[in-house]
Amino acid sequence: MSNLLRLDHVSRHFGGVRALDDVSLALEAGRIYGLIGPNGAGKTTLINLLTGLLPPSAGEIWFADTRIDRMPAYRIAALGMTRTYQNIRLFPAMSARENVQIGQHLVTRTGVWQRLLWLGSARQEEMALQGAALALLARVGLAAHAEQRADELAYGQQRRLEIARALASNPRLLLLDEPAAGMNHAEAAELAALIRSLATDGRTILLIEHNMGLVMSLCDHLIVLDFGRKIADGPAAVVSRDPAVIAAYLGAETAPDAAPEAARA
Amino acid sequence: MLQQLANGVFQGSVYALFAVGYALIFGVLDILNLAHQAVFMIGAFAAFWILTHLGANMVVAFLGSMVVCGLLGILLDRVAFAPLRRRRDTHFAGLITSIAAATMLEALAQGYFGAQDNRFPLDAVPSRIYTIHGVVILQLQLIILAVSLLLTIGLTVMLRATRLGKAIRAVAENPRAARLLGINVEWVIAESFFIASALGGAAGVLYGMLYSFSPTVGHDLELKGLAVIILGGMGSIPGAVIGGFVLGLVEVASIGLSSTSNLRDAIAFTLLFLVLVARPNGLLGRRAVREA
Amino acid sequence: MGGLQNFYAAHQALIYFMGINALLALSLYFTLAAGQLSLANAAFMGIGAYTAALLTIKLDAPFALAIAAGALLPALVAVPLGLPVLRLRGVFLAIATIAFGEVVRIVALNWGFTGGALGLSGIPAKTHLWHIALALVVTLYVLWRIRGSRMGYAFEAIREDESAAKTMGINTTYYKLAAFVLGAAVAGVAGGLSAHFIFFISPNDYGFSQAVDILVYAIVGGIGNFLGPVLGAWLITLIPEYLRSAKPFGVGAGWETLFLNGLILLLVVLFLPNGLVSLFGRFRRRPAPAPKAEESIVDVESAQA
Numbered sequence: 001m002s003n004l005l006r007l008d009h010v011s012r013h014f015g016g017v018r019a020l021d022d023v024s025l026a027l028e029a030g031r032i033y034g035l036i037g038p039n040g041a042g043k044t045t046l047i048n049l050l051t052g053l054l055p056p057s058a059g060e061i062w063f064a065d066t067r068i069d070r071m072p073a074y075r076i077a078a079l080g081m082t083r084t085y086q087n088i089r090l091f092p093a094m095s096a097r098e099n100v101q102i103g104q105h106l107v108t109r110t111g112v113w114q115r116l117l118w119l120g121s122a123r124q125e126e127m128a129l130q131g132a133a134l135a136l137l138a139r140v141g142l143a144a145h146a147e148q149r150a151d152e153l154a155y156g157q158q159r160r161l162e163i164a165r166a167l168a169s170n171p172r173l174l175l176l177d178e179p180a181a182g183m184n185h186a187e188a189a190e191l192a193a194l195i196r197s198l199a200t201d202g203r204t205i206l207l208i209e210h211n212m213g214l215v216m217s218l219c220d221h222l223i224v225l226d227f228g229r230k231i232a233d234g235p236a237a238v239v240s241r242d243p244a245v246i247a248a249y250l251g252a253e254t255a256p257d258a259a260p261e262a263a264r265a
Numbered sequence: 266m267l268q269q270l271a272n273g274v275f276q277g278s279v280y281a282l283f284a285v286g287y288a289l290i291f292g293v294l295d296i297l298n299l300a301h302q303a304v305f306m307i308g309a310f311a312a313f314w315i316l317t318h319l320g321a322n323m324v325v326a327f328l329g330s331m332v333v334c335g336l337l338g339i340l341l342d343r344v345a346f347a348p349l350r351r352r353r354d355t356h357f358a359g360l361i362t363s364i365a366a367a368t369m370l371e372a373l374a375q376g377y378f379g380a381q382d383n384r385f386p387l388d389a390v391p392s393r394i395y396t397i398h399g400v401v402i403l404q405l406q407l408i409i410l411a412v413s414l415l416l417t418i419g420l421t422v423m424l425r426a427t428r429l430g431k432a433i434r435a436v437a438e439n440p441r442a443a444r445l446l447g448i449n450v451e452w453v454i455a456e457s458f459f460i461a462s463a464l465g466g467a468a469g470v471l472y473g474m475l476y477s478f479s480p481t482v483g484h485d486l487e488l489k490g491l492a493v494i495i496l497g498g499m500g501s502i503p504g505a506v507i508g509g510f511v512l513g514l515v516e517v518a519s520i521g522l523s524s525t526s527n528l529r530d531a532i533a534f535t536l537l538f539l540v541l542v543a544r545p546n547g548l549l550g551r552r553a554v555r556e557a
Numbered sequence: 558m559g560g561l562q563n564f565y566a567a568h569q570a571l572i573y574f575m576g577i578n579a580l581l582a583l584s585l586y587f588t589l590a591a592g593q594l595s596l597a598n599a600a601f602m603g604i605g606a607y608t609a610a611l612l613t614i615k616l617d618a619p620f621a622l623a624i625a626a627g628a629l630l631p632a633l634v635a636v637p638l639g640l641p642v643l644r645l646r647g648v649f650l651a652i653a654t655i656a657f658g659e660v661v662r663i664v665a666l667n668w669g670f671t672g673g674a675l676g677l678s679g680i681p682a683k684t685h686l687w688h689i690a691l692a693l694v695v696t697l698y699v700l701w702r703i704r705g706s707r708m709g710y711a712f713e714a715i716r717e718d719e720s721a722a723k724t725m726g727i728n729t730t731y732y733k734l735a736a737f738v739l740g741a742a743v744a745g746v747a748g749g750l751s752a753h754f755i756f757f758i759s760p761n762d763y764g765f766s767q768a769v770d771i772l773v774y775a776i777v778g779g780i781g782n783f784l785g786p787v788l789g790a791w792l793i794t795l796i797p798e799y800l801r802s803a804k805p806f807g808v809g810a811g812w813e814t815l816f817l818n819g820l821i822l823l824l825v826v827l828f829l830p831n832g833l834v835s836l837f838g839r840f841r842r843r844p845a846p847a848p849k850a851e852e853s854i855v856d857v858e859s860a861q862a
Contacts, residue, residue: 051724077726089721091714102714106726108707115702126705169726297648348827356647357594361776361826364769368819376812488659488765491652531663538656541649542641 003062004029004204005050005173010059010069012045012228019045020056021228029172032195032205034219034236036212038249041225043208044086047175051083052076064172078106080172084162084179086208092151096142096161099150100133103168136164140194156187163194173204180211188214216240224248268400269517275406277513278413279475283468283486284493284505285417286461292437292500293457296359300341302483302490303367304462308334308469309478310374316389323389327412327470331463338462339455341366347451367483374480382477390474409471416464417506423460424502433457437500489530492537569686573754575794576689580747582774582786583696587740589780591733592716594647596768597638597654598744600661601631603763605745606752607671610680613753620683620753627749628742635741636734643733658768665760676759683753692746693787699739700783712736773818777825779832788834793818 005027012020020042027033035043048054050061052073061069068076082103091099108129114122137146140160145153150161159179166174176195180188192214199205209215215222215236222239224232226248232239239245283305290298311330315321321329345362349355393404424430435443436453444450472478472486493512497504512533519529565572581602588595609627612618618626642653665671672678703709711732714722723729752758770793778789797814825832 053720053724072728073720073723074726074728077724082726083724085721089718091717091721093717094713098710098713102710102722102727103725105707105711105714110707112703112706112708115706116699118702122706165725297652345823352830354830358826358830360594360648360651361772362823364772365819365823365826368769368822369816372812372816372819375815380811484765488655491655495649495652528663528667531660531667534656534659534663538653538660541645541653541656 003027004064005206006062008060008062010046010049010056010061012042012049012054013057018228020049020225022059023225023228023230024059025223025230025233027173027204027206029204030199030202031220032199032207032218034215034222035206035208035225036210036215036222037225037231040227042228043225044177045228046225047083047177047206047208050076050175051081077169077171080170081175082166082169082171082173083175084159084166084177086177086181088158088162090150090158090162090165092149094150095147096137096150096153096164097130097133097146099161099165100136100168101129103165104129104133106169133168136167137161139167139197140164141190156183156191159183160191160194163198167198171203173206174198176205176207176209178208178210180209180214183211192218267398269520270514271400271402271406273514273517274510275410275513276517277510278410279468279472279509280486280489280493280512281506281509282413282416282464282471284490284497284509285420285502286465286468287490287494288497288500288502288505289420289433289457289461289464291494292502293433293454294346294359295500296346296356296363297491298341298346298363298461299360299487300345300363300367300370301461301465302487303370304334304337304341304465305469305472305486306374306478306480306483307337307370308466309473309482310378310383310469310480311466312470312473313378313383313385313478316386323385323391323474326389327467330466330470334466334469335459335463338458338460338465341462342455342458347454371480371483378480380479380481382479384477385473405474409474412467412471416467417502420460420464421502429453429456485530489533492533495537496540570754571794571798572686573684573689573751575791576686576693577747577751578771578774578790578794579787580689580692580696580743580750581771582778582790583693583700583783584740584743584747585771585775586700586780586783586786587736587743589775590716590783591712591736592719593643593733593736594651594772595654595737595740596651596765596772597635597657598740598771599763599765599768600654600658601635601741601744602748602751602767603661603665603758603760604631604634605748606758606763607665607677607748608745609749610677610752610758611671613681613683614677614679620688623753624688624746624749627752628745631741631745631748632738635738639734639737640730643730643737655765655768658763658765662760662764665763671760674759676757676762677752678757680752680756680758682756684750689750692743692750696743697783697787704783708732708735773822777821777832779829779834781831782834785832785834789832792833793821796821 003026007023007025010020010023011018023046035046037043045054049056049069052068052071052075056069059069060067063076063079063081066079068079091102094102108125110122110125134143134146137143140163142153142157142161142164145157150158153161163176163179179195180191183191188211195205195207195218207215207219219236222232222234222236223230224239224242224245231248232242232245283301286304287298287301290296290301308330311333312326315326315329316323341363345366346359349358349362352358391404391408395402395404395407424434432443432448432453433456435446435448436450440450443453469478472482489512493508494505496511497506497508515536516529516533519532581598584598584601585595588598605627608630609623612623612626613620638657642650642657645653666674703712711722711727714725714727715729715732719729748763774790774793775786776789777793778787779785796817800813800817829835
């Protein structure tokens, strides 16, 4: 079985800054991967490259046997890759349900013509989609807030809403960019449970996180970036003891798999 | 040919002076101030009023008009832009309020002065004509060019060398950082408006010395001013100056192609359109990147 | 019934204009709903007006055909115009559309086929109120059905956060272009219809200040809801009427109207940013869409570490 996602010698420069430098990696379907590294290591840049918001300066990116590095973002999403954002980019004026429904764009069949002609099939699909959206909201624990405006939700709720929205098109690969940022212990634990349940559907998840407790409890496999370079790539237990990784993060003080409180970067 | 060059340069100097005010505001606030052309118009009328009601000479009228327009600029900021600074849609809303302000200024001018064309009293305007190497040059044109260059150079020097200039550039670059450095951002913005509007008013007076003007005189220049700053790069003052002269020269050069002034404008706009599409940063512009 | 007929006869032009301006405001709504500030609609209106008028004058074409052509030609022009221009963000898109409008106006001023500066006169009187009403109803129906549809959600997403919309699989170029083209078609219909009751059109009727007028209708009315632009158009169209009847001389309320328009626009943006339509409580849920602070002129993502 070929890899779900493959990066071949991918680099990205911004002027003189090498945000990503000759990164190669491969992801297999059905696993939870953690992408970690100190701030500024290039993690979000990598996600932006994957989702097509930025082209790479060099290298190739392959997703499910299709080359995607020059593809427009909307086509990549159609191939089955969606994401959440580090600084939450919901549609603030729309309700939670509507946010999720926008995420359903790729799985919506009826176009505006059927609606103009007021065909029954349009109405049917509309009801089905609404139902699916509400189900997703229930899954992330936001059923009670379905009609509330997105910007009125609490921070943790907004993060979960973003995940629901990213799930709405049933993606094969879900990219989560620091979904636990700013969460307390309990919230992060709930989030971990949610993410774990997403992976049991056969979905592949790439998680960027600084919360090491979360990362270690969820991820089978870790990829570590530092200054745009990949410095480790392997099973979580192995990578977390890699001296280069430890050095990159904290000097030699604390190992990444220490108690979550101590390791919180 | 030399004549055309000369005419183009003189024409361009007025455009350049006008565009500089546009560029300054855009550089500092990232807002396109579409009321700038109304200030330009008020500049011409203010000088007109001073000349006809106070019987003063052109120099007094010119300076007085600049002051009036500068103050008007501060008022404009207070009324149309400052209330919007915190809003998420500040650029879009600012565009609309500037249109509203321009409309009101135009209406007031029309109400007070009437809708007809006006000219400065003939005795106030210099009228000597020189002929150098077969090129006809009006003393007036020389004065306009000189004043225009003086003001633009003065602005550039001010921006580079003075404390205020550095503060303005800091705010233009990153207002939040500027605030953290202790710069009083609101004050700097007010002063930028004063300067930009005073220059816009000055351009209006210079224009009025050459041509007749009515309350709608700004419209034509508004669009050309846009063309100039796009060409030169939004927010770039040297770009605005160069763009102004380029436009002046292009306009004069295309008289050779068609005697209809309209078609010349069409050329200017097509150029503008092409620049926007092909090279949106213009000739010299910085990318309009602003940290939120 | 006599009273109503008298009222209508006395105010026919006004009612027609209210309808036409509502159509124009709605044409702008299409593009604003997708987050694009386009000032090309006055030019599209002009193209529609000239197309329809030339067909009826020169070819004695049936009215319906003329109007259909008046919708089609602007729509066709909108495609090659939109493709390069819709990549531009915010204010730069506006400027590009202004430039387009000026070029169209100047071409029409200098082209013998369109009558040059003298314009076209002798356009037959063919527009009845029901034509305008029908156009309005159809446009409103389409807008109503778009809301909540795949396209409607796509528009909203693009308006609120275009690059996030892309990562959800929304082909933003297609939808922005669709909004642009639809707006052009509606503006063209407004042009065709108005040409056939004002009988005489000239290029300066479709220039920058008309484009600004249309923007004013839409903003004053509010763009959170498709009824807003209609409301705004009606209010602004009625102001000179009101002023005319209030002033003893009945002088065309020149500068006062202008001033009042500007003042209303300013007050609305400052204090009622979602337009007048937001005064009606149940519309309050959708605030004015707002293109965010521009990051760059062209739609390129900025660097993120």
